[in-house]
Amino acid sequence: MKSSSIHIGLLGCGTVGAALVHLLTEQRDSVKHRTGLDLSIEAIVVNDINKERSIPLPNEVLTTDASSVIGNPEINLIVEVMGGIEPARELILGALNSGQPVVTANKELLAQHGAELYAAAEKSGVDLLFEAAVAGGIPVVRPLRESLSGEPITRIRGIINGTTNFILTRMTQDGVSFDEALLEAQELGYAELDSTYDVEGYDAGAKIAILATLAFGADVTSEDVQHEGISGITVEDIKFADRLGHCIKLVAVAEQIINQEGKSEIGVRVYPALIPFDHPLAAVNGSFNAVFVEGDAVGELMFYGPGAGGRPTASAVFGDVIDASGNLQRSHGSLIGALDRPLICPPESFESSFYLNLKVEDQPGVLARVAEVFENHGVSIQSMEQEGMASEARLTFITHSVHEKDLLHTLESLKSLDVVSNVDSVLRVVGD
Numbered sequence: 001m002k003s004s005s006i007h008i009g010l011l012g013c014g015t016v017g018a019a020l021v022h023l024l025t026e027q028r029d030s031v032k033h034r035t036g037l038d039l040s041i042e043a044i045v046v047n048d049i050n051k052e053r054s055i056p057l058p059n060e061v062l063t064t065d066a067s068s069v070i071g072n073p074e075i076n077l078i079v080e081v082m083g084g085i086e087p088a089r090e091l092i093l094g095a096l097n098s099g100q101p102v103v104t105a106n107k108e109l110l111a112q113h114g115a116e117l118y119a120a121a122e123k124s125g126v127d128l129l130f131e132a133a134v135a136g137g138i139p140v141v142r143p144l145r146e147s148l149s150g151e152p153i154t155r156i157r158g159i160i161n162g163t164t165n166f167i168l169t170r171m172t173q174d175g176v177s178f179d180e181a182l183l184e185a186q187e188l189g190y191a192e193l194d195s196t197y198d199v200e201g202y203d204a205g206a207k208i209a210i211l212a213t214l215a216f217g218a219d220v221t222s223e224d225v226q227h228e229g230i231s232g233i234t235v236e237d238i239k240f241a242d243r244l245g246h247c248i249k250l251v252a253v254a255e256q257i258i259n260q261e262g263k264s265e266i267g268v269r270v271y272p273a274l275i276p277f278d279h280p281l282a283a284v285n286g287s288f289n290a291v292f293v294e295g296d297a298v299g300e301l302m303f304y305g306p307g308a309g310g311r312p313t314a315s316a317v318f319g320d321v322i323d324a325s326g327n328l329q330r331s332h333g334s335l336i337g338a339l340d341r342p343l344i345c346p347p348e349s350f351e352s353s354f355y356l357n358l359k360v361e362d363q364p365g366v367l368a369r370v371a372e373v374f375e376n377h378g379v380s381i382q383s384m385e386q387e388g389m390a391s392e393a394r395l396t397f398i399t400h401s402v403h404e405k406d407l408l409h410t411l412e413s414l415k416s417l418d419v420v421s422n423v424d425s426v427l428r429v430v431g432d
Helices: 015-035 088-097 107-124 141-147 162-174 178-187 202-216 235-243 310-329 366-376 404-416
Strands: 004-011 037-045 077-080 102-104 153-159 246-258 264-276 288-295 299-306 351-361 381-388 392-399 420-429
Touching (some): 004 015, 004 310, 015 037, 015 310, 037 310, 077 088, 077 310, 088 102, 102 107, 102 310, 107 202, 141 202, 153 202, 162 178, 162 235, 162 246, 162 288, 202 246, 202 264, 235 246, 235 351, 235 420, 351 366, 351 404, 366 381, 366 392, 366 404, 392 420
Parallel strands (some): 004 077, 077 102
Antiparallel strands (some): 153 246, 153 288, 246 264, 288 299, 351 420
16 A cells, blocks of 8 residues: 655643654554554654653654744644643644644633634634544544434433542442542542542533534533532432432533423533432443433434543544544545534523432421422422431432422522521432
């Protein structure tokens, strides 16, 4: 097979970038034999050339001058793994505008400025590929862009943050506290020292915004996502969930909803939820991820695999590099298409079952008064447990599906009852 040389400019050489260099070096001959593409990294843009790096390339490929790579006619393809918004956005736009295809793993950038970048790629007729931006090594972006492009998708739901899933798994299986599990995640490299982006749901929010954009053909951004994190989850919550036949996971959801006016809205949310033990998501543990895609024609599909780590993520980047290189040789790109701003479903319009954990006075008639509050707001109770303590009692409820606005009004009334000392936990419950 006649070979074609593809010269790559790499922006960033951290965990993922270094893993990509190793993977490309290891697989270069195999890829050349199978595809005819001779892939080589000709330049790596870094902040510090003198920093020690364990990569199988000479130091001469390192540079601090991004302008020597962006727009350089000798560089055929740009790979961005530096992260952050700027200068990544400016560099990617520069590459696309100069006709260089781009592969990126930058979920934060795509979730905030995706429409601008997709439009630049389309205008130049080159690829902007980003499989690694969502769910690490799991191939879910390309199926949404290509295999399912004609599928009327109704909902995407999944576990797409490995850090929080690891933490909740440790709390569930070993009974350690949130703080202990977070420290272990940091020591193992699953979590940053400042873990806010992960544990408060912003990382998963950026990913679900990207998936919603692809699934629904709309310009969904991270600002459209409603976030709730896991920092308030306790071992007691997990024990109660277990007794009720559930575990707790951080879930990301994007779905199309028909509002009361008959118009289509998109709801995009991230929140901790009770998952029934017999649901497939309940078996997704550690740093693994899983994404369910539901469509009118195809039914339900599940994508599962490692959601974090340098080598799995680099594998997804590498697949995009091969795809973009092949498209470059064939003089066509894989485009997103036109994106319109959607109607975003307000949070009070969502429906869900809920788990509530209340501390109440341990005296006769309390349960009846609490139940009356639920009844007054039209909230139906599916199950209830009562546990006595020293001077108080604990009531736990799972409701039937209810509009969130009705649940919020119920909570306000419960908190005003003199026999309710505290509402400890309120979590959604995943049903079908």
